[in-house]
Amino acid sequence: MNYVICWSALWSTILVAQVQTPVHIIQYHANVQLNEQNAEIEGTLSLWLRVASDSIRTVEFIAPTNIDINTIRDDNNDRMLYRRVPNEKNLYQYSARLPAVRFAGDSIAITVEFNETLDTSSFAALFINPREFLLRYSSEISWLPYFGNDSAHNVSLHLTVSNRFRIVHSSLPDSTRLTEELQTWYYSHNGSALLDEFFSLCGSTTVTELVRQSADSTFTVKLVVDTSRFYVPFADSLLTYLAHAGEYYLTNTGIPFKSFTHTFACVGNNDIHEQFFSVGSLTVVRNSPAYSVFDSSVFTQSLHNIWLIELARRFAFTSNDSNALFNDGWAGYLVTRYILATFPQSDVELRERQNIITQILSFYPTRPLAAGRSHRKYEYETDMLLHKGRYFFLMLEYLLNRESFDTVMKNMYADFFRHRITIFDYQQLCEKEYGSSLQWFFEQWLYRSSIPEFSLQWETQRTPRGTTTASVTIEQRGEVFTMPLTLTFTIGTKKIPKRVLVNQSVQQFTFSFAAPPSSVELDPQLKVLRWLLDLRILAHARSSRLFHVYEKDISTAEREALLTLNLDPINATGAAPIAYYSLGVLAVLQNDNEKAKEYFLQSMQSSTNGQPSLYSLLSLIRYGNVLELEGDRNNALPVYQRAIDEGMKNPLLFAPAISAAEYYLRQPFGSIETLWNDYY
Known part of the structure; x- marks a missing residue:
């Protein structure tokens, strides 16, 4: 049997406050042995620290409660006294007392001996079992004691495992040592190293x-x-x-x-x-689902291909929660740009932009892009940064033009790749290429949470000379944005674009043509993020889901879903399956199973063109859940199987439904409380 351990460069986001220790980590060395049969790890850490504050008397670190610290020793190999205090994150905070006060610039060498037992289930955040394992290092989820610093000047790991294991790493090991049953792999890095990169790894069999x-x-x-x-x-x-x-x-x-x-x-x-x-x-x-049936056209759409997004993160910028725009948003931009370059047809670009806008628009209150992520709505705000963030860069490209934007991009990589870039840094790069201040652009798109809405009216008048004057009035509703917009006039078979600067609540523009235009379109290629009439109804449906999951607000969630159905009684927008699904879940949470089943059936029956949608399949699964709540698991099982069969016709699109249905085939539906976090 062949085993593989995969080293990962996981720049995990720190989700709790780091331990603020007044020391710098100079060296961090780990010598550990992993036993995949009983999910145990035993090891020793050797650290060399340098005092960064005026003076210290203790060394602080945190560790998960499943880690047992056996001893902590100082540079004389004497045991150090320590105490530990639990916190609300299932972590212990340790404080080890030094034998004497240490002052700024002093070095401290300590050794920590530990052992731990992890979960064996591959559903756990960290796990070890005979088939595979996953180990990560961060302040919240860690298999090693965490000393509050992101990096060290020198790191090494000696990992002893069964000799059936083979290691896959971004670089080759320094060396290996093989015995009859075990093998030790030696890795080291001289120079600044991110600890969560170096000490995160996974393993899998065969x-x-x-x-x-x-x-x-x-x-x-x-x-x-x-x-x-x-x-x-x-x-x-x-x-x-x-x-x-x-x-x-x-x-x-x-x-x-x-x-x-x-x-x-x-x-x-x-x-x-x-x-x-x-x-x-x-x-x-x-x-990852094993897609035995798949439609390769999904690779032409960025929204249904997480693989392309994750690959793009390799080319994104080091970020934390406060400047996640340059990770999530930039990765999204790169994927969209790749899609549009690979499939340059105008209909592909329009579809791509429509799909992105669909994921952005809602009536749920959002934070400005510059605010980054909070932790209460982490998943939703990551999605918003990914989608709205990419549109920010697409609009900036439209404003500067492609050539100038590419110059900014190359300068950004030259100056900031693998370094933290701030909004101010990026704005300066853009202004240098643009030739004047872009404060107006950055302020409205990064520091406001609103999105503009434009309406257009136009009329023509024949002049005495036989030409045509076209008067176009553009009105902004809500907050006024400043943006160049393209007006496209159709005269015969010709499309004539005219670019105007919109910066007032109501503006009129006049144009002269040899012949009268038959139509005028405002920004037909969706170069500017804005409210679209066709998507307002869908935004109500999406808002229902968001108020339900993040605010636990049943009343508002119901109102948004019912608005969707009232505004579009014939389901012209295709939003009905989402609205009925939302109402069904809300009915379950209010213990009204009969109404819930009625809504789920309506969701299944409201799919356009007779084809299932993601929410119609999810409704089928929730219908099975309700049957289980009524004590009828026997009839729920074929319902789940039907959802899988339907979903496998396009598994990349319907992966969430397939996953949920397979889960409920394995084990009964538990508590309705899980539906409070029902975010798709």
Whole structure:
């Protein structure tokens, strides 16, 4: 049996306050042994710290409660006294007393001996079992004691495992030592190293490494998977697109590397919704469904291809929650740009932009992009940064023009790649190329949460000379935005674009033509993010889901869903399945099972063109849940199976429904309380 351990460069976001210790980590060395049979880890940490404050008497660190600290020793190998205090995050905060006061610039050497036992279920955040494991290092989820610093000047890891294991890493090990049953792998890095990159790893059994190179051989993508469960034709198709996208990212960003390699390693089961942990040269994919049936056209759409997004993060910028725009938003921009370059047809661009706007518009209150992420709505705000953030960069490209924007992009990579970039830094780069201040643009799109709405009216008048004067009135509703907009006039078979600057609540523009135009369109290619009449109804449906999940506000959620149905009684917008699904879930939460089943049935019956939508399949699953609440699991099981059968007709699109249905086939529906977090 062949095992693989995959090292990941996981720049995990710190979700709790870091331990603020007045020391710098100079060296962090770990010598550990992993026992996959009983999910145990035993190890020793050796640290060299330097005092950064005036003086200290204790060394502080945190560790999960499943880690047992056996001893802490000082540089004389004497035991240090320590105390630990639990906090609300299932962590212990440790305080180890030094033998004497240490002053600024002094060095401290300590050794920490520990052991721990992890969960064996691959559904856990950290786990070890005979088939696979996942270990991550951060302040919230960590398999090692955490000393409150992101980096160290020198790191090493000696990892002893069964000799059946093989390690996959972004670089080669320094050396290995093999015994009859065990093998030790030696890794080290001299120079500044991010600890969560170096000490995060995963493992899986019986895997194969599939490799694909880009056409110009500059980009190599690897997929490490168990081919007995991961459909090889899907993997081949996926690798082709990833290699092509990687070549595009590498070429257009101007990163000065002759070649790039990125590895995707799949662990976990194949029957729940997939999750990605991605940074550096490796992405760990948890629970990726084995798509035995798939539509390759999904690779032409950024919204349904997380793989392209995660690959783009390799080319994004180091970020924290406050400037996540340059990670989430920039990765989204790169994917959209790749899609539009690969499929340059105008209808593809329009569809891509419409899809993105659909994910942005809602009546749910949002934070400005500059505010980054909070933790209470982490998933939703990440989505908003990904979608609205990418549109911010698309609009900036439209404002500057492609050539100037590319100059900004190359300067950004030259100055800030692998360094934290701020909004101010980026604004300065853009203004240098633009030639004047862009404060108006950055202020309205990054520091406001609103989105503009424009309406257009026009009329023509014949002049005495036989020409036509077209008068166009553009009105802004709500907050006034300043943006250049394109007006497209149709005269015969010709499309004539005219660019105007809109910066008032009501403005009139006049144009002269030799012949009268038959139509006038405002921004027909959606270059500017704005409210669209066709999407207002869908926004009500999406708002219902958001008020339900994030505010637990049943009344407002119901109102938004009912507004959707009242404003569009014939389901012309296709929003009815979402609204009926939302009403059904809300009815379950209010213990009205009969009404819930009625709503779920209406959701299933309201799909357009007789084809299932994601929400009609989710409604089918929730109908089965209600049957279980009524004590009828026998009839619920075929309902779940039907959802899987329907979903497998397009599994990339219907993955959440397939995952949920397979989950309920394995185990009964539990508590309705889980529906409070029912965010799709």
